[in-house]
Structure formats: structure tokens, C-alpha cells
Amino acid sequence: xxxxxxPPIRREMAEQARAYIDQLTKPPGSLGRLEDxxxxxxGMTGELLPRVTPPGVLVFAADHGVAAEGVSxxxxxxxxxxxxxxxxxxxxxxxFSRHIGALLxxxxxxxxxxxxxxxxxxxKVRPGTNNFATMEAMTMSEAEQALHVGYEQAVxxxxxxxxxxxxxxxGIGNTTAASALLATLTDEPLERxxxxxxxxxxxxxxxxxxxxxxxxxxxxxxxxKPIEWLAKIGGLEIAAMAGAMLAAAERRIPILLDxxxxxxxxxxxxxxxxxxxxxxxxGHRSQELGHDIALRLLGKEPLLDLRMRLGEGSxxxxxxxxxxxxxxxxxEMATFASAGISTGEEKGxxxx
Amino acid sequence: xxxxxxPPIRREMAEQARAYIDQLTKPPGSLGRLEDxxxxxxGMTGELLPRVTPPGVLVFAADHGVAAEGVSxxxxxxxxxxxxxxxxxxxxxxxFSRHIGALLxxxxxxxxxxxxxxxxxxxKVRPGTNNFATMEAMTMSEAEQALHVGYEQAVxxxxxxxxxxxxxxxGIGNTTAASALLATLTDEPLERxxxxxxxxxxxxxxxxxxxxxxxxxxxxxxxxKPIEWLAKIGGLEIAAMAGAMLAAAERRIPILLDxxxxxxxxxxxxxxxxxxxxxxxxGHRSQELGHDIALRLLGKEPLLDLRMRLGEGSxxxxxxxxxxxxxxxxxEMATFASAGISTGEEKGxxxx
Numbered sequence: 001x002x003x004x005x006x007p008p009i010r011r012e013m014a015e016q017a018r019a020y021i022d023q024l025t026k027p028p029g030s031l032g033r034l035e036d037x038x039x040x041x042x043g044m045t046g047e048l049l050p051r052v053t054p055p056g057v058l059v060f061a062a063d064h065g066v067a068a069e070g071v072s073x074x075x076x077x078x079x080x081x082x083x084x085x086x087x088x089x090x091x092x093x094x095x096f097s098r099h100i101g102a103l104l105x106x107x108x109x110x111x112x113x114x115x116x117x118x119x120x121x122x123x124k125v126r127p128g129t130n131n132f133a134t135m136e137a138m139t140m141s142e143a144e145q146a147l148h149v150g151y152e153q154a155v156x157x158x159x160x161x162x163x164x165x166x167x168x169x170x171g172i173g174n175t176t177a178a179s180a181l182l183a184t185l186t187d188e189p190l191e192r193x194x195x196x197x198x199x200x201x202x203x204x205x206x207x208x209x210x211x212x213x214x215x216x217x218x219x220x221x222x223x224x225k226p227i228e229w230l231a232k233i234g235g236l237e238i239a240a241m242a243g244a245m246l247a248a249a250e251r252r253i254p255i256l257l258d259x260x261x262x263x264x265x266x267x268x269x270x271x272x273x274x275x276x277x278x279x280x281x282x283g284h285r286s287q288e289l290g291h292d293i294a295l296r297l298l299g300k301e302p303l304l305d306l307r308m309r310l311g312e313g314s315x316x317x318x319x320x321x322x323x324x325x326x327x328x329x330x331x332e333m334a335t336f337a338s339a340g341i342s343t344g345e346e347k348g349x350x351x352x
Numbered sequence: 353x354x355x356x357x358x359p360p361i362r363r364e365m366a367e368q369a370r371a372y373i374d375q376l377t378k379p380p381g382s383l384g385r386l387e388d389x390x391x392x393x394x395g396m397t398g399e400l401l402p403r404v405t406p407p408g409v410l411v412f413a414a415d416h417g418v419a420a421e422g423v424s425x426x427x428x429x430x431x432x433x434x435x436x437x438x439x440x441x442x443x444x445x446x447x448f449s450r451h452i453g454a455l456l457x458x459x460x461x462x463x464x465x466x467x468x469x470x471x472x473x474x475x476k477v478r479p480g481t482n483n484f485a486t487m488e489a490m491t492m493s494e495a496e497q498a499l500h501v502g503y504e505q506a507v508x509x510x511x512x513x514x515x516x517x518x519x520x521x522x523g524i525g526n527t528t529a530a531s532a533l534l535a536t537l538t539d540e541p542l543e544r545x546x547x548x549x550x551x552x553x554x555x556x557x558x559x560x561x562x563x564x565x566x567x568x569x570x571x572x573x574x575x576x577k578p579i580e581w582l583a584k585i586g587g588l589e590i591a592a593m594a595g596a597m598l599a600a601a602e603r604r605i606p607i608l609l610d611x612x613x614x615x616x617x618x619x620x621x622x623x624x625x626x627x628x629x630x631x632x633x634x635g636h637r638s639q640e641l642g643h644d645i646a647l648r649l650l651g652k653e654p655l656l657d658l659r660m661r662l663g664e665g666s667x668x669x670x671x672x673x674x675x676x677x678x679x680x681x682x683x684e685m686a687t688f689a690s691a692g693i694s695t696g697e698e699k700g701x702x703x704x
Binding site for chain 2: 078331333
């Protein structure tokens, strides 16, 4: 299995950042969570004044055999069509990536149809997974290859200058795989885990839960054996996302999480290296039903809550300007001393 | 009184925008509040594909005589010191404005000390208000002048190309004035309206409430006579902020609200022209106690909730990238038809 060595967070640097932030020309604590972000980024990067731009945005695309069960509102062909849309720059993640100056890369890690577009990075491990309702989604070797694709792609985008990692996905059927993975990590019932994905009706949602319930009985997947777990009920893009996160944390690059699929991929990464989660900040709360449970398992409170549920990395890209604001605060603001400003008599008091 | 004529929102354009947004390559509704923002901006501007950059950020500074009652954690001299900090580019609003490409202007509408810095726009109506604990804060003529300063400054920044208006403030003691104004608009008790401002202790908070209670008894201010109301218990910068909002709405320029003081200024503007509020979007929920009540009175749900409470326009500036994302969505995304993507069988269903 992948041999990653993730360094511990530099807690003393986070503390030093907090002390410095309290000297900036504003009442202590008055920039709220921006102050928390800045301190966390200092701990992750080991730098008092971290840089977070440009972000690297990796969008991994793959198909899911389980889509044949009719668990999605869209036909499976949409995965390949959306990959073309990414290549042409017409998807939400393209628009958002341009405005945050991101290094955006689209990777075919397992789209069923051939993708000939040279603007898409070709790393297909296999053309879609098997339908895990009836058989294992992939072999353990394929799961490991998909993890490696993600790992190597993150190494590459970091090598190109990426200072924050955002991972997104495209894959019709992937909320079904993500829900199945999540279900094995908690005692919560499927009624609280499995949501409407891209927008299915209630009857189809009941069917989606049944498909997952049967698959879990069939495979008895065990998250303590993460490669086998991924092989049985995972997805190629989910494995790649987890691998990318492991590479980022290993290099002290902060990870800004997107929504449901991405948070499940973060939980997958944690099964390989528990402290990878220390390098993660949750970008937004998705409307997808199971996201709250996934966030709670990961121990993260999201920054935004805008009723978004698109995926692709879109929620993280929309949250990224908060990283910019937090680092602008520490990098650019004057201190009370440098600006010659009187401090408050009660400056030590932080508002409740 | 100021003669403003605010056009009604173009509701049919907002509806047209919603219909167009549902054709973009994403499940309907999946970009949540970004879709709402885009539709609202279309209604405000009258343009299906609105532009919101660059934003104009106007920071109005003024002193408050009531600061002599010891209602703030900081001495009154900090107003002028912070104005220097704004001029030197060292405050939070400077850092955030740079990163959103804003046209930032700092206006002295009533700082007590002389401000000689040419980087500060000199529009002092008077050197600070009177202490409204014992006398009226200013004359009605001065309140009107301050409104006009704001109005003219917004006209100016819009003339320079500003496509969104953000108004911020600096004024030691201004949460006291804003709380007093807000208290006259609602039956809520002062215990739910008057907060800690820049961060005072509980004893001082009780004193701040007493000062406001006595001032309201003394002056019997009536919001139905808005110039008199402002003159009795208002602030010069609060009047200017309200005036700026009136000018923006008159020109169909969207207004992105900051925190507590700004939201009270929005309520002031509404006393002059009720439909000005249709041009406002609330940027964030401040930690200042009374902000929720002010937002409820205005009928706005804020975009961000990051425990910020700084003022200066900082919360609005941090929220501004959401306007950028919303307009990037409508301006740059492909439609299902243009991208040749299969639509969902259940595309009509929006997730609850």
C-alpha cells in the first residue's frame, strides 16, 4: 500500500499566528473565523505568513457501474459529456476557477467512454467500475492505482506552484458509492445518509437506499481494510481524491474540502493516514443529506452554508476567497504599534 | 429633504434570469444561494448578465460625542488614528479591498480631529457630534448635509465605474448611536439590541444601555421624521452611509451590506425611500448583538456567518466574491443545449 508520511501540524506556529493576529489593527477576535483560518493555515504550512495562491483544482472523473441500477437523475453518458464541458471551460468549476486564479486540471481516472480530448489528463485505470450491487466495484490493484493517480496528480500540481489543494469530481452515480462508503463508518441509518444526489424523486431515493443496503450485505466491506473497502464499494475518482489529499498533507499543503463526495473522500484518506485530516478545512455545507454526518465524523465545521450541492469542487472554489482574505489579513494589515494606534483598555476581552 | 426617485426592481428580469440559470450545465437549483444572488442582481440592474466589478467601497469616518460617556472599549482618538491607518493601507478593509479590486475611498464626514491627509476625502460636516446623552447630536441641517455627502460620494464612485456599492464606517461610539436608532424602530428591549461593540465588558455594557435608555427618554426621537430622528441620536457617518445607499439604488447599483452599523444605516435609508431595500443584499451576520434584529426588520438573510464584528465594510468586502461567483455562473457557464449534454429525466425537481 501507498507509503505516506504526513508531518504533524506545527501547533506552536498556529499559536504564534494567533498572538500576532491579536496585534493587528482591529479589536481582538473581531475577524472571527478568518482569524481561525489564518492560524490553522500557519499550523499547516509552518509559516506565520502563509501564501495560499494559486490553488490547484483537480477534478477527477469516473463512471460507476451502479448507475445501471437507476440511482441517478441523469444518464451515465453525462459523465463523459461533462468532461467535455470541463475541457471547453463551460462548467461551474471552470467559471469559479478562473476567478480565483486556480491551476485547474481535469483527469479521466475511469470514464466509461473513451476521452480523446488532449485538455483532459488521461489516467484511466479502467472504463468505469463494476456495478457493486452485484459484484465488487474493482480489484484491489485498481483501487490502489486510482489512489496513486490522485497522489501523483497532486504532486504535479503542487510542483507547478499550487499552494492550496481543492479536489472535485464528476461521476454519475457517485453519491451512491460515497453513501455506501460513509454508511460503513457510522451506525446512522441509511435514511440519514443517502440523499438525492443530483436531484432524484422520493421513490427513486428509496430504491437507491435499497441498492446500497443490499450491496453492504453482499460485500460486508470493512473500512479497517481500506483498499479492500474501496475495491468493493468505492469509486475510481473517490480513490483518486483521497490519494491527492494524502500527497498534499505530506507536503504541508492545506486542503480545502468541497461537499459530500469530497468529504467522504477525506474520510477515505483518513483511513490510510489519520493525521491527514489536520490539513483540511471544510469549505461549505452541502445540501446533500449525508454531508452533515460526514463532516461530523471528520470533525469539521464548514465555512459557507449556501444551499449548494453541485460537486466538481465548486463549493470549495467559492469558499477559496476566504483563504485569500484570511492570509491578506496577516500579510497586509498594520499592527497597533506600527500604525501608532491606541489600544483598548479592555483589549484582552474577546466577545463571547 | 433629499429628493430621490428609486426605480422599482425589474422582477421580470429576475424571473428571466432564473429560467436561464436552470438551463446551465448543473442540476437545477444546485448552486443554491448563488442562483438567488444572480437572479436578484438581474432584477436590480435590469440586466440578464449583470456585471458587479469593480465594487466601490466607501468608508465614512466620524466621531460621536456620546463616546464621552465611556461606552466604547477604545478612546475616541482612535477614530482619527484609524483614518490614518486607512490612508496608509494598513486596515482590514484596505487588505480586503485590494483583493476584490475595489475602488476604495475614505471620507471624513465628521472626525473630531483635523485630518490633513490628502488621501482622505475631506467632507467634514462638523468635528464630531454632540453627546446625545445630554443634547441633540447635531442640527437637522447638519444631518441633511451628512446625507448629501454620502449621496454625492456614491454618485462619484459610480461615475468612476463602481458596479456594486459597499459602505463601511469608522467612528468610536457608533454602535451606541446605531443601537439608539434601532431601538426606536422596534419593541425589542435594549437587552436584545445593545451589544458589546468593539468589545466592552458586561458592566460597561449595562452602562451603555443606560445611556441609550436615558437619551431615548430625553429626545423622544421619531423615525417617521427621519431627519429630526438622525439629528437627535444619529451619527454623521451613519447619515452619510444612508445617503450613499439612496444614490446607489437610484442608479440600479446593487448594495452589499456589511454588519450592524451598516444595516442600521440601511434601515435609516429605508425611512427616506422604502424601496431602497430592494437593492440590498446582506453580506454577513455580525456577532454584534442587535444585528439579527436589524436584519429581520430589513427582511434580509445574510450570506456569510463567520463570527465577524469589525465594521469598516470588512464583512461586505469578504462576501463580495460571492457576487463574483454568482455573475461568473450566469456569464460564463455553458447551457445543456450549447454543451450538448443530456438533461436529467427528473430535471424539473428541485431538492427540498
